Amino acid sequence: TLPTKTTDEWLAEIDKATTRSPSVAIAVRLMYGLGLRESEAASACWEWIDWERRTFTPGITKGKEAVPVPMPRWLVAYLAPQRRPQGLIAPGKQGRALPDGFARYAMRRANAATSLTGITPHRLRGTCATLMSEEGTPIQTIQAIMRHKDPKTTMGYLEVNMDV
Numbered sequence: 001t002l003p004t005k006t007t008d009e010w011l012a013e014i015d016k017a018t019t020r021s022p023s024v025a026i027a028v029r030l031m032y033g034l035g036l037r038e039s040e041a042a043s044a045c046w047e048w049i050d051w052e053r054r055t056f057t058p059g060i061t062k063g064k065e066a067v068p069v070p071m072p073r074w075l076v077a078y079l080a081p082q083r084r085p086q087g088l089i090a091p092g093k094q095g096r097a098l099p100d101g102f103a104r105y106a107m108r109r110a111n112a113a114t115s116l117t118g119i120t121p122h123r124l125r126g127t128c129a130t131l132m133s134e135e136g137t138p139i140q141t142i143q144a145i146m147r148h149k150d151p152k153t154t155m156g157y158l159e160v161n162m163d164v
Helices: 004-017 022-034 038-043 073-082 104-113 121-134 139-146 151-157
Strands: none
Touching: 004 022, 004 104, 022 038, 022 073, 022 104, 022 121, 038 121, 121 139, 121 151, 139 151
């Protein structure tokens, strides 16, 4: 998982690596903060955010079933100044969805700059699940948020942190 003590530094390195394509930095934060798959972050729309309830309900998902996902305060604060009534949150070229693998380059650079290994888009999803578990979120809730059919799949995403 992405260590919490390194998160700010790692995200700052993501920002440095994406100065020419800031949408990538936004999408990476969506993966980290909401546990979205890479494709879900690329297709995320502003109209799926409930600003009053601070939730995000993925409209296009792998399993076609989605529940509202609580948005961390830091993510709400990050997105609020960029808020739009509709459309892609992190648009790619010509307003289209970001392409497959859009985060690879930036994540490799951030990993190298922070001496981390193995942080990938999918590990950000695991990091989100692990953080929810460490905060006391029940496994059934994490399972619903991650959109897993089987709780064993969700449990496979969780990493043990002996400090928590």
